[in-house]
Amino acid sequence: MLAMNKIKILGTTVIVIAATIVISSCKDKRSTGxxxxxNMYEHIAYDPDQKNDNFKDGKTAQVPPAGTIPVGFVKFDYPKTKEGYELAGTEVKSxxxxxxxxxxxxxxxxxxFCSPCHGLSGQGDGLVVQHxxxxxxSYSKGQSSRGGAMKDLTDGKIYHTITYGVNAMGSYASQLEPTERWKVIMYVHHLQTL
Ligand code: HEC
Incomplete structure (x- = not known):
């Protein structure tokens, strides 16, 4: 009997405390309670959308200076043109x-990534070509549509092709990061000798 009462009293107390918390938290909708x-709310650093007198335009979010690149980004300053292709072909090395x-x-x-079209041995007879x-x-026997033999394609020309694509071949820049492109190129050089 006594034990039953104790549980009831405990239960009522918990309900009253919980109700007090819930009701008091609803009192002022604008208060964060x-x-x-x-420190997590009122931090020292500026928020991006906050006014900031340290800058001329009074904004915290500043446009990065021209030429800014993200950390780890690898620059490839050759345009998607025939001239960019030729220049990369002579200047860019693995x-x-x-x-x-x-x-x-x-x-x-x-x-x-490449064999579906180029074929496992680079002869241009991949599965989708068969369809x-x-x-x-062919990397070893064919002629490039941009002039010259495929077997003579240099590091930079292949890198330019993977980065931008050419005609029916799309860009593989979003599938292969720069280091991976160079690894593929190492293998393409092998296929050029077959
Ligand atoms: C969807 C099919 C397809 C895939 C996948 C593909 N290619 Fe190609 N690739 C082509 C075609 C078609 C050409 C010929 C384009 C032209 O010159 O008109 C070509 C041409 C090339 C050339 C010659 C470019 C030049 O300078 O003439 C290289 C090098 C090359 N591809 C490398 C690759 C590599 C490396 C990959 C994998 C990352 C790849 N390709 C994936 C279809 C493909």
Missing amino acids: WEYAP PLPQTQANFADGKLLFAH GYPAPP
Whole structure:
């Protein structure tokens, strides 16, 4: 009997406390209530949308200076034109060391991203070509549509092609990051010799 009463009293107390918290928290809709660790609300740093007298235009969010690049971004300052392609072809060289590991990665990436059209051995006879897609020229025996033999394509020309695409071939810039492009290129150079 006594134990039953104790549980009832405890239960009522919990309900009363909970109701008090709920009701008191609804009282003033504009109040943030009791702030735990107020530093998280009233921090020292400026918010992007806050007024800021340190800048001439009085805004915190500033446009980055011209030429700003994100951390880790690799610049490739060659336009998507024939001239950009030719210039990249003479100036841009692979920064990757010729290692077995890079070659193996390149082979795998090529199989995934390029072989559907170019074929596993780079002869331009991939699976989609067998189903009617325009055939790319063979890396070892074909002629580039931009002049010269495919086997003579340089680092920079291939990098330009992967980055921007050419005619029926789309850009692979969003699928392959710069280091991966260089690995694929290492493998394409091997296919050029077949
Ligand atoms: C959807 C099919 C397709 C895929 C996938 C593809 N290519 Fe191509 N590629 C082509 C075609 C078609 C051409 C010929 C385009 C032209 O010159 O008109 C070509 C041309 C090229 C050339 C020659 C460019 C030049 O300078 O003449 C290179 C190098 C090349 N591809 C590399 C790659 C690499 C590396 C990959 C994988 C990252 C790849 N391609 C993926 C279809 C493809």
